[in-house]
Amino acid sequence: MRILLVEDEKELSNALTAILKHSNYSVDAVYDGEDALYYLETQNYDAVILDVMIPKIDGIQVLKTIRQSQNHVPVLMLTAKSEIDDRVVGLDAGADDYLTKPFATKELLARLRSVTRRQGELTDSIITVGNISLNRTTFELSSKYGSFRLANKEFQVLEMLMTNNGQLISTEKFMDRIWGYESEAEINVVWVHISYLRKKLTALKANIAIKANRNMGYSLEMIK
Structure with missing residues (x-):
């Protein structure tokens, strides 16, 4: 937020x-x-x-x-x-x-x-998509195979993806909503955090994945 x-x-x-x-x-x-x-x-x-x-x-x-x-x-x-x-x-x-x-x-x-x-922004303290849950109070990402406590930006990136499940989110929107108006961070910082999250989802044997749409952004999708 x-x-x-x-x-x-x-x-x-x-x-x-x-x-x-x-x-x-x-x-x-x-x-x-x-x-x-x-x-x-x-x-x-x-x-x-x-x-x-x-x-x-x-x-x-x-x-x-x-x-x-x-x-x-x-x-x-x-x-x-x-x-x-x-x-x-x-x-x-x-x-x-x-x-x-x-x-x-x-x-x-x-x-x-x-x-x-x-305002209805946090209707649930825990978001669940597939076999993965994200606790908005403890910032813990978990499945039955384990859990990780996410760092600040990791948490916010995944929260955006999970609350907009299946929707494409542009890199620019991540930058605007998470890094802020006057951030000096390079735009590839989004890709870096996506990479960290992918590794954690893999370790948790998630049945969801963060998919990249070239030059458009990222979305959360079920693994078939």
Whole structure:
């Protein structure tokens, strides 16, 4: 899943980015409201973590603007304020949930999972295709022959393939959704991660395989 983090405190932003990436999210981090709106207008995200007190355009106005443009991406608001009125303003503006600083990492991750579930993105914690299962909570890929805990990008690549079973996904879409808007990674990084996943699927004696369609992308198919 791809997250836009809007937090002007650089130290906190860096810490949250590290936490989210460790939890297998892709993260774009910006530090003011103008950049937040630009990214939200030009990119697709699964959720936004949005601080209220940010420069140029405050978080409430950012939220009102995207809701007025019919962007229904789940938004988790962050604020240093604890008054009920501030929470009400954020929720009335279209926030899906509200978290007051300071907060525990586990609570942030739990609330993030909650707001994305409400959008139907994570209807099941375990995806199963053929004889292979992928656990979205533990990031474990398994069959009756064993299991592997997938690294961040491996997990996201396979999650995209399994949730779009049989559909062709272009290399560019993998790059956009997983590596992010300003990634300096070369496009062949997708092939590298596909190669890692193929080896794991083979070791698990999977009856599914990642098929390449030359110059078009990849799809997950049953082995006949």
